[in-house]
Amino acid sequence: MTPPPVIDRSWFERPEGLPERTSAGGVVARIERGNVFVSLVREIESTGQTLPGYVLPKGGIEPGEDRHLGAKREIEEEVGLNEVDWLAELQTIERCNLTKAYWSINHYDLFVTEQLEGEILDKDHHFGMAWFPIGELPEMFWPDERQLIERHRARIYDLVIARQNPKARKKGFM
Numbered sequence: 001m002t003p004p005p006v007i008d009r010s011w012f013e014r015p016e017g018l019p020e021r022t023s024a025g026g027v028v029a030r031i032e033r034g035n036v037f038v039s040l041v042r043e044i045e046s047t048g049q050t051l052p053g054y055v056l057p058k059g060g061i062e063p064g065e066d067r068h069l070g071a072k073r074e075i076e077e078e079v080g081l082n083e084v085d086w087l088a089e090l091q092t093i094e095r096c097n098l099t100k101a102y103w104s105i106n107h108y109d110l111f112v113t114e115q116l117e118g119e120i121l122d123k124d125h126h127f128g129m130a131w132f133p134i135g136e137l138p139e140m141f142w143p144d145e146r147q148l149i150e151r152h153r154a155r156i157y158d159l160v161i162a163r164q165n166p167k168a169r170k171k172g173f174m
Helices: 066-081 143-153 153-164
Strands: 020-032 033-041 057-058 084-096 103-113 128-133
Touching: 020 066, 020 084, 020 143, 033 066, 033 153, 066 084, 066 103, 066 128, 084 143, 084 153, 103 143, 103 153, 143 153
Parallel strands: 020 103
Antiparallel strands: 020 033, 020 057, 033 128, 084 103
16 A cells, blocks of 8 residues: 655645635634643545544535535534534635645634534544644644644634633633
8 A cells, every 4th residue: 555645835736727626624622621622533545544643624515505514514524523613714725635636725614512522424534533732733644734723723722712701711821
């Protein structure tokens, strides 16, 4: 079996004529004893190969869905969480998909939950959902997803804390 590719700058340079696909997904966060945790999952490619590291849940938007509904569906399918509330749009990242077969326009939103676990519906491609402290992320396959969480860490923390207890909000406190 061929090892998975190393993600380099070429994934972020769009080849001419490459078809595009709009995707939605998100950062799902929860609070535990004043700390923010994010949900990540392991992924198996269509070749049956397990990617190294974790990924954020995301996937193609289906007909009739907006980005928020698509993201909620993908979160339920890939990490098993179905009790999530939308908080904010975070960032859109464009890049090639793993096989460089299409240009993926990935819309990432922030969701909050109190749910600790659920049943992964897409078991052929996802396993091992786990919660990680937002400041202690594990190895992640897509470097842009790690950068997204790190870049928005303070905002994620503020929004999740404010959602839990609006009067106790401490802007930028981590």
